[in-house]
Amino acid sequence: MPLPKTEIPGRLQAELSARGIRMTQQRRAILSVIETAKKHLDAAQILRQAQRLNAAVDRSTVYRTLELLKRHRMVDELDLMHMDGEGHYYERKLGRDHIHIACLRCGRITEFMSELFDSLKQQMERECRFAIVVARLEVGGYCAQCADRQLSPLAGVNRGNLHDT
């Protein structure tokens, strides 16, 4: 559901090189992980997978590379409604922005694109005289399957809160 679609392997590397950014063994490993990811990965997962390609990759290199990619708008940083801790997830930025819809019960992430979203961004640029660089729309709630089984909408936000009051 998340990613590649129309991605050519090595594309990320090529884009960075084209911008005059030095390519290292470590970066190659990290970029390759991000490019071939089949789901949204957090920094720790990217680290672990990159180390399988190049054992020397360090935690701080992953964070520094993610910073670099964010600055160049080549990845988007997501929270996915903080369904699992406070960390961030990363995904290759390709073409049109999309919305992340997260089921608070089963954790499934659905990606959604909409003309309305594009129009809304245009409206903000126009009416607020604002130059949008990144727009992140995240939605939490219950998917069709989970909504049926849902007892009380108050239970289980962020998964697993039984006690209340």
Place this chain on the structure above:
Amino acid sequence: MPLPKTEIPGRLQAELSARGIRMTQQRRAILSVIETAKKHLDAAQILRQAQRLNAAVDRSTVYRTLELLKRHRMVDELDLMHMDGEGHYYERKLGRDHIHIACLRCGRITEFMSELFDSLKQQMERECRFAIVVARLEVGGYCAQCADRQLSPLAGVNRGNLHDT
């Protein structure tokens, strides 16, 4: 710019009581801070201000109370594009959802409401058969004043990154 507008003091407390939730001195202090806030506050700021009302308030009580309010959908949790660290900001949830537009240069937050946003949410509910509980749209970019003075759009994302490559 952010908050009160149509808020009656003590309303938050009344709403919690109405839901059968026990009211303590500490909670009263925290709720009062949130209700009367004139800007978006993070947990540390809420703690400091609440302690001025009741010195006994503890950090973990603030976090626990924020959890409670989130569960009951009485506050929204914001990231404000992580312009200043990784923490979260909180605001009283009132009526219609709004969008947070953050200038990456001057840090100003603008709140924006739009019919299109409402329609977009309806579209997601319909087309994805999804019951939306919370929707958070955050936008980063440059406000009119800052866009003029902007040298390179690459410089200064998250404020203050000079070195690149």
Place this chain on the structure above:
DNA sequence: CACCAGTTGCGACGTAGTCGCAACTTCGAA
């Protein structure tokens, strides 16, 4: 093929948030 700006690993650090537990408080019922 040498040079040097840029990058890395390391380790120490900072900050946001969580948790278990014993003591305390709230509030409804008697």
Place this chain on the structure above:
DNA sequence: TTCGAAGTTGCGACTACGTCGCAACTGGTG
């Protein structure tokens, strides 16, 4: 009005995520 159970709190230790300074290393250009 008092009592007691359920719920809440403070404390302190802890985890997770991310950052930073510095010395060593390396990519790619002249």
